[in-house]
Amino acid sequence: MKIVVVGKGGREHALVRALAESPGRPEMFCFPGSDAIFQLAQPVPADGLESLVGWMKENDIGLCVAGEESYLVKGEGLANLCERAGIPCWGPHLQSAQLEASKEFAKTFLERHNIPTAKAVACATLDETVAAIGGKYPTVLKFDGLAAGKGVAVCLTEPEATAFLDEVFAQNRFGPGRVLVEDFLTGPEISIFAAIVDDHYLIFTPARDYKRLGEADAGPNTGGMGAVASRRLIPAELLTEIERGIVGPTVSGLRKDNLPYRGFLYFGLMLTPEGPKVIEYNCRFGDPECQAVMPLVKGDLASFCLAGAKGELEPGLISFDEGWSVCVVLASAGYPETSRSGDVISGLDAVETARIYHAGTKRKGQGEWETNGGRVLALVARGETRDEAVTNAHAATDLVSFAGMQRRRDIGICNFED
Structure with missing residues (x-):
C-alpha cells in the first residue's frame, strides 16, 4: 500500500514512523514534509492541495492521512478533494473540521448537544470584547480561527487581556476573526x-x-x-x-x-x-x-x-501498551515569541533508548542537523512505570544540545493533580 501523510512537523514525523512500522510495511510519502521525514518517506512533487490530490490519483495512492489541521480547511478541504478523486482519506471533511477551525462553531455545537463546556460570548470588536469581560478576572480569551496553538489566552489580570487583544485587533497577528470571552475553569x-x-x-x-x-x-x-x-x-x-x-x-x-x-x-x-x-x-x-x-x-x-x-x-x-510514555520538547532560542534557526544540534547519535521526532530542523548536506523553527525536537521514552518513563526521557534529552536550547525538566514529573 502507498500512503501519503500531509504535514511537516513533529506530529507528522511520529505518524509517518508509526504507519511505516505497520506489518505490511507500506510505501510512505509525505507533503510538504521535512528533511527528517524524508528519511522515512518520499517527497511528493506538489505545490498545493489541487496538485497534491492530482499526484496521488496519478500514482495510485491507497490512503491519505491528514496530519496538519490547516490542510483540512484550505480551499475545498483535503478530505473533500480526496473523496472526489476516489482516494480514501483519514481526516474529516471541510465542514466537519470547523470544530477546530472556528471556536465559535465548536461552542455552538457543544451547547446545541448539551455537552459540558464553559459559557462564552462571541465578540467582533475590541469594544465588544472589553464589555463582555466586564472587568471580571481571571477570564479566557480565544481567537476564533486557527492560530497554531497560540490563539488562546488565560488572562489573570487586565494587562494580560489588553496585551492579547492588542495582538488580535491591532497587530492582526492571527488574521481576521472574532474573539470568544469564556468563563475561567x-x-x-x-x-x-x-x-x-x-x-x-x-x-x-x-x-x-x-x-x-x-x-x-x-x-x-x-x-x-x-x-x-x-x-x-x-x-x-x-x-x-x-x-x-x-x-x-x-x-x-x-x-x-x-x-x-x-x-x-x-x-x-x-x-x-x-x-x-x-x-x-x-x-x-x-x-x-x-x-x-x-x-x-x-x-x-x-x-x-x-x-x-x-x-x-x-x-x-x-x-x-499499558505502560507510560514521556515526551520532552526542545525549543529554540527566543521561542515562543520568535525562533532562531541555524544552531547546530549535537548529541543525536548518542541517543539509544528514546525516539527522536524532528519538528523544526534541517540537515546541512548529508551531515549535521541544525535548528529551523520554534519547537525543534521531541525525545520520547517509554517505561513500565511513570517514574521509569520520566527517567528514560530526561536522561536521553540530557544528551542533546544546541545554542539557546530551551526545555522543561519537570515534564512527566508533576503529579497529575498539580
Whole structure:
C-alpha cells in the first residue's frame, strides 16, 4: 500500500514512523514534509492541495492521512478533494473540521448537544470584547480561527487581556476573526483522542501536555513543551464518564448535524469540580501528544486507518501498551515569541533508548542537523512505570544540545493533580 501523510512537523514525523512500522510495511510519502521525514518517506512533487490530490490519483495512492489541521480547511478541504478523486482519506471533511477551525462553531455545537463546556460570548470588536469581560478576572480569551496553538489566552489580570487583544485587533497577528470571552475553569487538563468512523469510535491512550514554557507551568503559552501518556493516566471510571458524557454525545452530534467524520478527533478537557468539560476540539492528533501516544500503539495502524477511511472501524487491528510514555520538547532560542534557526544540534547519535521526532530542523548536506523553527525536537521514552518513563526521557534529552536550547525538566514529573 502507498500512503501519503500531509504535514511537516513533529506530529507528522511520529505518524509517518508509526504507519511505516505497520506489518505490511507500506510505501510512505509525505507533503510538504521535512528533511527528517524524508528519511522515512518520499517527497511528493506538489505545490498545493489541487496538485497534491492530482499526484496521488496519478500514482495510485491507497490512503491519505491528514496530519496538519490547516490542510483540512484550505480551499475545498483535503478530505473533500480526496473523496472526489476516489482516494480514501483519514481526516474529516471541510465542514466537519470547523470544530477546530472556528471556536465559535465548536461552542455552538457543544451547547446545541448539551455537552459540558464553559459559557462564552462571541465578540467582533475590541469594544465588544472589553464589555463582555466586564472587568471580571481571571477570564479566557480565544481567537476564533486557527492560530497554531497560540490563539488562546488565560488572562489573570487586565494587562494580560489588553496585551492579547492588542495582538488580535491591532497587530492582526492571527488574521481576521472574532474573539470568544469564556468563563475561567479550574482543574487539571487531560487530552482524549478518539478515532471516529461515522457513528463508531475507539478511544486511544489519554495524554496530558504541558503548554507553558517554564517549569511549574510558568511563563508564556506555547504549542506544547512536552507530554505524558498512559492508559493509567486517569482512573477507568473517569474515562467511562468522559466517554458517556462527552465522546459519545459528540459522535452522535456529528451524525445529527450531518457532519461526516472519519479521522482522529482530539478532546481538550478540563477536569473541573463539577466534572469534565470540553475546552476545545482539534480535528487531528495533538502535538506533542501524538509523539507520546504513538509509541504505545501496537499492531497495524496503517490497515486501521485505511479501514476507517473506507467506513469500517476495526479496533482489532491495533492495541495499546499499558505502560507510560514521556515526551520532552526542545525549543529554540527566543521561542515562543520568535525562533532562531541555524544552531547546530549535537548529541543525536548518542541517543539509544528514546525516539527522536524532528519538528523544526534541517540537515546541512548529508551531515549535521541544525535548528529551523520554534519547537525543534521531541525525545520520547517509554517505561513500565511513570517514574521509569520520566527517567528514560530526561536522561536521553540530557544528551542533546544546541545554542539557546530551551526545555522543561519537570515534564512527566508533576503529579497529575498539580
